[in-house]
Amino acid sequence: MPSHPHIATSEWTLDYPPFFAWFEYILSHVAKYFDQEMLNVHNLNYSSSRTLLFQRFSVIFMDVLFVYAVRECCKCIDGKKVGKELTEKPKFILSVLLLWNFGLLIVDHIHFQYNGFLFGLMLLSIARLFQKRHMEGAFLFAVLLHFKHIYLYVAPAYGVYLLRSYCFTANKPDGSIRWKSFSFVRLISLGLVVFLVSALSLGPFLALNQLPQVFSRLFPFKRGLCHAYWAPNFWALYNALDKVLSVIGLKLKFLDPNNIPKASMTSGLVQQFQHTVLPSVTPLATLICTLIAILPSIFCLWFKPQGPRGFLRCLTLCALSSFMFGWHVHEKAILLAILPMSLLSVGKAGDASIFLILTTTGHYSLFPLLFTAPGLPIKILLMLLFTIYSISSLKTLFRRSFTLVAQAGVQWHDLS
Amino acid sequence: MEKWYLMTVVVLIGLTVRWTVSLNSYSGAGKPPMFGDYEAQRHWQEITFNLPVKQWYFNSSDNNLQYWGLDYPPPTAYHSLLCAYVAKFINPDWIALHTSRGYESQAHKLFMRTTVLIADLLIYIPAVVLYCCCLKEISTKKKIANALCILLYPGLILIDYGHFQYNSVSLGFALWGVLGISCDCDLLGSLAFCLAINYKQMELYHALPFFCFLLGKCFKKGLKGKGFVLLVKLACIVVASFVLCWLPFFTEREQTLQVLRRLFPVDRGLFEDKVANIWCSFNVFLKIKDILPRHIQLIMSFCFTFLSLLPACIKLILQPSSKGFKFTLVSCALSFFLFSFQVHEKSILLVSLPVCLVLSEIPFMSTWFLLVSTFSMLPLLLKDELLMPSVVTTMAFFIACVTSFSIFEKTSEEELQLKSFSISVRKYLPCFTFLSRIIQYLFLISVITMVLLTLMTVTLGPPQKLPDLFSVLVCFVSCLNFLFFLVYFNIIIVWDSKSGRNQKKIS
Numbered sequence: 001m002p003s004h005p006h007i008a009t010s011e012w013t014l015d016y017p018p019f020f021a022w023f024e025y026i027l028s029h030v031a032k033y034f035d036q037e038m039l040n041v042h043n044l045n046y047s048s049s050r051t052l053l054f055q056r057f058s059v060i061f062m063d064v065l066f067v068y069a070v071r072e073c074c075k076c077i078d079g080k081k082v083g084k085e086l087t088e089k090p091k092f093i094l095s096v097l098l099l100w101n102f103g104l105l106i107v108d109h110i111h112f113q114y115n116g117f118l119f120g121l122m123l124l125s126i127a128r129l130f131q132k133r134h135m136e137g138a139f140l141f142a143v144l145l146h147f148k149h150i151y152l153y154v155a156p157a158y159g160v161y162l163l164r165s166y167c168f169t170a171n172k173p174d175g176s177i178r179w180k181s182f183s184f185v186r187l188i189s190l191g192l193v194v195f196l197v198s199a200l201s202l203g204p205f206l207a208l209n210q211l212p213q214v215f216s217r218l219f220p221f222k223r224g225l226c227h228a229y230w231a232p233n234f235w236a237l238y239n240a241l242d243k244v245l246s247v248i249g250l251k252l253k254f255l256d257p258n259n260i261p262k263a264s265m266t267s268g269l270v271q272q273f274q275h276t277v278l279p280s281v282t283p284l285a286t287l288i289c290t291l292i293a294i295l296p297s298i299f300c301l302w303f304k305p306q307g308p309r310g311f312l313r314c315l316t317l318c319a320l321s322s323f324m325f326g327w328h329v330h331e332k333a334i335l336l337a338i339l340p341m342s343l344l345s346v347g348k349a350g351d352a353s354i355f356l357i358l359t360t361t362g363h364y365s366l367f368p369l370l371f372t373a374p375g376l377p378i379k380i381l382l383m384l385l386f387t388i389y390s391i392s393s394l395k396t397l398f399r400r401s402f403t404l405v406a407q408a409g410v411q412w413h414d415l416s
Numbered sequence: 417m418e419k420w421y422l423m424t425v426v427v428l429i430g431l432t433v434r435w436t437v438s439l440n441s442y443s444g445a446g447k448p449p450m451f452g453d454y455e456a457q458r459h460w461q462e463i464t465f466n467l468p469v470k471q472w473y474f475n476s477s478d479n480n481l482q483y484w485g486l487d488y489p490p491p492t493a494y495h496s497l498l499c500a501y502v503a504k505f506i507n508p509d510w511i512a513l514h515t516s517r518g519y520e521s522q523a524h525k526l527f528m529r530t531t532v533l534i535a536d537l538l539i540y541i542p543a544v545v546l547y548c549c550c551l552k553e554i555s556t557k558k559k560i561a562n563a564l565c566i567l568l569y570p571g572l573i574l575i576d577y578g579h580f581q582y583n584s585v586s587l588g589f590a591l592w593g594v595l596g597i598s599c600d601c602d603l604l605g606s607l608a609f610c611l612a613i614n615y616k617q618m619e620l621y622h623a624l625p626f627f628c629f630l631l632g633k634c635f636k637k638g639l640k641g642k643g644f645v646l647l648v649k650l651a652c653i654v655v656a657s658f659v660l661c662w663l664p665f666f667t668e669r670e671q672t673l674q675v676l677r678r679l680f681p682v683d684r685g686l687f688e689d690k691v692a693n694i695w696c697s698f699n700v701f702l703k704i705k706d707i708l709p710r711h712i713q714l715i716m717s718f719c720f721t722f723l724s725l726l727p728a729c730i731k732l733i734l735q736p737s738s739k740g741f742k743f744t745l746v747s748c749a750l751s752f753f754l755f756s757f758q759v760h761e762k763s764i765l766l767v768s769l770p771v772c773l774v775l776s777e778i779p780f781m782s783t784w785f786l787l788v789s790t791f792s793m794l795p796l797l798l799k800d801e802l803l804m805p806s807v808v809t810t811m812a813f814f815i816a817c818v819t820s821f822s823i824f825e826k827t828s829e830e831e832l833q834l835k836s837f838s839i840s841v842r843k844y845l846p847c848f849t850f851l852s853r854i855i856q857y858l859f860l861i862s863v864i865t866m867v868l869l870t871l872m873t874v875t876l877g878p879p880q881k882l883p884d885l886f887s888v889l890v891c892f893v894s895c896l897n898f899l900f901f902l903v904y905f906n907i908i909i910v911w912d913s914k915s916g917r918n919q920k921k922i923s
Contacts, residue, residue: 085557087422087557373522373523373526374435374439374522374526377431377435377533378432378435378436381428381431381432381435382432384428385425385428385429385432388421388424388425388428389421389425391421392421392422
């Protein structure tokens with residue numbers, strides 16, 4: 001077991017943090033009741049109907065956590081001003097938007113991953129922050145980070161929010177920071193929680209002196225700027241522009257054909273690549289771009305905190321910015337922005353329209369994940385289902401508020 | 417209608433469930449030499465494409481009738497021909513004469529499943545949506561919920577998209593017929609129903625109620641005036657549609673006779689395999705199939721069938737009403753299923769369709785019936801390895817019905833439409849007040865038995881001496897349930913008029 005990160009026996013080696021490894025370990029113990037063969041390390045690409053059954057059921061089983069988290073989130077919504085019919089209540093609409101989220105269904109249950117319960121953890125930590133149970137929220141997020149480190153995308157939002165709204169216990173009347181209300185106790189307790197969780201996760205590997213290996217598996221910067229299938233982010237446009245310019249340059253004889261590297265970015269391989277016309281992009285450059293992109297929302301969160309709702313906006317923006325400018329982003333990462341945005345969409349009409357654009361395009365960008373012929377009707381049907389439902393239900397929810405003054409609609413439950 | 421978007425969502429859900437079921441195995445997958453219904457449909461495409469019309473129903477060196485010979489009326493053959501043209505365009509190997517026998521591939525499966533989906537989308541689903549929209553005295557939400565439950569009915573989905581058949585075409589046409597006649601478009605309705613009969617001859621189970629209802633309407637309009645005109649018009653439509661469908665086969669007498677021989681195989685016996693009807697269940701105790709000679713069996717089943725459906729049909733002629741028509745469809749089809757000759761277990765779908773139509777009127781009993789009908793096909797579904805889709809679709813259907821109609825709150829006598837019946841009985845037995853309670857207990861027993869039998873069939877192997885034990889038990893239990901439903905539906909029909917007359921007297 002301890003030597004797992006070392007083994008490079010196949011292309012699908014472990015590249016998630018230790019908690020996920022422990023989770024798979026527990027699964028393997030259940031798996032042996034289904035089919036012993038799938039546990040053989042050298043049995044690559046093994047699949048039998050029992051294996052399939054077990055894998056699929058394990059995803060469905062873990063989704064129970066996701067359902068619980070959705071329930072907690074729905075509790076945070078207060079729908080006083082809407083009609084009595086069940087299907088028009090914001091709680092109902094939100095639960096359908098989250099539980100039937102096309103992206104999650106496709107990625108988890110067809111393409112196959114375990115994002116359901118991970119998003120459940122994230123939604124649960126958000127719900128806890130709304131319910132002013134900050135320690136729990138922080139703990140859940142720390143655990144989540146050690147399950148899948150992609151959630152680092154939204155870590156700045158958590159950090160700044162907890163620092164600003166939890167460690168500083170009170171604000172001045174105009175909403176700006178009151179330095180004297182800083183609570184060391186809270187800061188220390190938060191730090192302790194994060195430290196303990198990290199120790200639990202990375203401790204064993206630190207003791208075995210394997211930390212560098214773990215980090216190199218978690219952050220594979222050698223994998224190249226873009227994934228094998230490009231995530232629809234800024235660097236995809238950048239690459240496309242580079243390609244177009246190089247073609248034009250070749251035609252107009254500005255470039256020497258011998259200088260152009262042979263490897264192609266669109267070959268579907270995961271590797272490092274140099275750009276021909278535009279300057280090459282390093283991981284540091286992407287980090288700087290991402291930081292610049294999230295700065296405005298972080299500043300807002302620090303200087304003008306608007307409670308949990310402001311935190312949620314900042315979180316969504318962090319996720320989106322990291323998606324747009326990150327290094328080696330997977331197209332599935334768009335879900336990180338879509339799911340929290342769903343929570344905002346049943347709050348205000350403006351958020352709803354942004355959500356609809358984001359979700360429709362985001363989900364459409366996931367289409368290439370299902371490339372088999374039988375998968376085509378499924379993805380079209382599910383996409384139509386979700387899109388039609390989301391547009392029509394949100395439209396029905398907010399049709400009254402279009403006639404009222406701006407801030408009408410559903411208010412978030414403010415427990416303070 | 418408002419909330420059209422919810423109806424679209426419901427249809428999309430129905431389509432998604434259908435397509436996901438179709439990803440499973442089909443009848444006879446990987447089982448040479450005979451394979452199953454899937455291979456039969458492919459074979460018919462091969463026959464109709466490669467051979468001239470005159471040879472479709474005849475035994476010849478090119479067309480071996482023992483290997484899935486055509487046994488449906490000509491329009492099925494025309495439909496197969498149409499599919500064959502598309503198949504030729506995509507991959508001629510699929511329908512090459514002789515060499516394509518037992519052809520199986522992922523691409524071919526995709527093609528065949530798509531043909532079912534398209535037929536469903538064009539004929540059955542619009543009929544269901546239109547039917548639910550035309551329901552009277554129901555809120556829009558209930559109409560949409562009704563459509564959802566009908567579209568989620570597991571039996572039809574599993575047989576059409578799992579086992580592989582085209583029932584949605586004939587049932588869809590029958591539904592258009594019901595729709596037309598209920599909305600007073602009698603001519604179009606009859607035309608649609610004639611198409612249904614000509615697609616699958618089993619639709620004859622529904623023929624009597626159609627005939628009685630239309631006859632009743634003619635009588636009501638007066639046989640010396642408009643009624644007679646209507647009767648003549650209907651007769652013309654029926655004859656014309658039959659002639660059109662059978663045109664190539666009316667040229668020679670031998671052609672027509674041979675087709676009829678293929679459609680009605682009277683020498684195949686009282687029943688085949690295990691089916692949840694009276695004869696098969698009776699056969700467990702007394703082997704009537706072997707004891708009685710063939711013609712006696714025919715006469716016996718004929719008599720029983722007609723005796724059991726006579727009350728409802730006479731009632732329909734005398735008092736034609738839309739509601740009575742639907743209930744008579746149920747009881748007639750059920751009588752045929754239980755007592756008729758050479759019934760297949762899939763024929764329960766012919767009863768399920770009318771029951772789906774009365775889902776909004778008696779949700780509790782209809783849901784119960786539809787669950788039992790799916791259960792009765794369990795041996796067939798297990799043979800096709802469709803256990804998981806059956807369980808999942810049945811659960812989804814049950815949950816949809818429970819939430820849409822709150823069926824467990826609608827078990828009072830009035831909700832079950834048994835009020836007039838129990839009032840009549842109470843005249844003789846004053847203590848007869850526990851009818852709804854009995855029915856609730858029966859439901860519980862029925863469901864528990866079905867679940868237990870399913871678990872036993874799946875987990876335990878049958879004992880050596882009785883290899884068919886579980887199939888027979890399933891059929892027997894289903895048969896008992898169906899007998900109960902037959903009595904129930906007949907009570908509703910017969911006692912319906914009395915309450916109507918009493919109310920008129922009072923007002």
